[in-house]
Amino acid sequence: MEGGGNNLKMKQEKIREGSFHVIHKVPSGDSPYVRAKHVQLVEKDPEAAIVLFWKAINAGDRVDSALKDMAVVMKQQDRTEEAIEAVKSFRDRCSKQAQESLDNVLIDLYKKCGKVDEQIALLKQKLRMIYQGEAFNGKATKTARSHGKKFQVSIKQETSRILGNLGWAYMQQTNYIAAEVVYRKAQIIDPDANKACNLGLCLMKQARYDEARPVLEDILQRRLAGSDDCKSRNRAEELLHELESQHPSFFSSSSSVFNIEEVFIEELDQLMKEWARYRSKRLPIFEEISQFRDQMAC
Structure with missing residues (x-):
């Protein structure tokens, strides 16, 4: 009976231990990476967690996850520059499968510290x-995770997402023509309300109010994915209100807003030349960008 009682206690202890790991989303074990996650999520000591993530990387323990998790914690601690250097320095220790997600981490870090040029370069690389068929490790879809839930992302969705980020980066440079071109391409591939708001803003910044109005009205008339989101609808309403009042802040004295960005056009031309030999794998977006560019240049 005593042996049976001990076995029961051991089983109950294992169940409690398993529940603990599930509740706190902490992996089981006693490796450097596991200790780092425990300190990060349970003890909530980010600085100590960063030290332990370093130890995990140096020990070769779950390096893919350790490097990404450490960079995220560093970003939360306003150690963004250090996080960027860490990812660049140690990503060669990570698997091939982890490289795309590390690029996403770098893009977030560049955005956090205002490195717009670096962000644009990496987005173009993605x-x-x-274009070359190398994304998603050659597969048509990939599994992504958000708020603890897994879901499938297609190449089409990923292309639109990257273009949306690229458009926003150009907007930070007040390069509204470049941003407009990119947002229009993103909307052709996978239209949504958030990018429509940004496209409308790009047009308004160029004082092209008649073109901006139908773009924003499509959101309020629920013609786009995400139009039921309160944030997108409220933003569209605010922009339409600004449009109707033709607020002077939407007129800019900067010639870069109104002139075709020759550098951007040259960059697109160069990318087209680089990608020409991959024409069989080429998505329609790359043909459409070229056509749209020619129309704008006329």
Whole structure:
């Protein structure tokens, strides 16, 4: 009976231990990476967690996850520059499968510390990988995770997402013509309300109010994915209100807003030349960008 009682206690202890790991989303075991996650999520000591993530990387323990998790914690601690250097320095220790997600981590870090040029360069690189058929490790879809839930992402959705980020980066440079071109391409591939708001804003920044109005009205008339989101609808209403009042802040004295960005056009031309030999794998977006560019240049 005593032996049976001990076995029961051991089983109950294992169940409690398993429940603990599930509740706190902490992996089981006693490796450096597991200790780092425990300190991060249970003890909530980010600085100590960063030290332990370093130890996990140096020990070769779940390096893919350790590097990404450490960069995220560093970003939360306003150690963004250090996180960027860490990812660049140690990503060669990570698997091939982890490289795309590390690029996403870098893009977030560049955005956090205002490195717009670096962000644009990396986004273009990701588009190049899609164009050449190298994204998603050659697969048509990939599994992504958000708020603890897994879901499938298609190449089409990923292309639109990257273009949306690229458009926003150009907007930070007040390069509204470049942003407009990119947002229009993103909307052709996978239209949604958030990018429509940004496209409308790009047009308004160029004082092209008649073109901006139907773009924003499509959101309020629920013609786009995400139009039921209160944030998108409220933003569209605010922009329409600004449009109707033709607020002077939407007029800019900067010639870069109104002139075709020759550098951007040259970059697109160069990318087209680089990608020409991959024409069989080429997504329609790359043909459409070229056509749209020619129309704008006329």
